[in-house]
Amino acid sequence: MNSDRVKIGIPGLDDMLGGGLIKNSICSIIGTYGTGKTTFSLEFVWEGLKKKENIIYISLEEREGRILTYMEQKGWDVKPYLNKSLFVIKLDPTDFNLANNRIKNELPKLIEEVKATRVVIDPISLFEDLFTTDSERRQEMFRFIEGLRDKNCTIMLTSETHRDNVFSSRHGLIEYLSDTVILLRYVRPSDLSAVHLALEVVKMRMSLHSREIKPYELQQDQVLVYSEANVF
């Protein structure tokens, strides 16, 4: 692992990470629905496209068309990149064999073929859900993630939270397998005036990072992290 940084493209968050993700590392973004996981992953994609990188985006939730529409709504002209430097793949999260084969066997080859330097899987938790036992899931995910480590690309995985614990990923696995873990969550002030969003970097291997909890907003055209403000 080297110390070159790969910017996510969200300024306040990149600052909290000491400049960005470590090149060729694995990052997970964990949060409940609506906290902005997909939005964060698309910022990461757009940042890479602007830097002329090749990108693979695997979606287990949204159809390809919706992802592109969402990016265009942000004012990003992504069409010229499509199937040239941006490869969007929609996987059916109900077909285990197909999803499993495409993610485990085809993705590593595709990364090399298209020379992708950024890869997103959104959300990996729908893939993890497909395994029938905890031990199979643990074993397979470990093998899969380790297999991606020798690739020359930076990987972003998103995950829903655990049903009973908003500080854990759905299956409590990827936070251990990832180098960097970013937690997104809702904060409800005691006066119940409004619901706020807050993020924290809970883990970053081999690097100093901010441990502060910072408010952020999902705006039409950007994610704004208030890195100078405090949540509480």
Ligand SMILES: Nc1ncnc2c1ncn2[C@@H]1O[C@H](COP(=O)(O)OP(=O)(O)O)[C@@H](O)[C@H]1O
């Ligand atoms: N297509 C869209 N157009 C405009 N705003 C959207 C769109 N999709 C999501 N948002 C806004 O961003 C928020 C977070 O969405 P998203 O990034 O999809 O969260 P998650 O992936 O964590 O469920 C939504 O609650 C909504 O406010």
Ligand SMILES: [Mg+2]
């Ligand atoms: Mg999403």
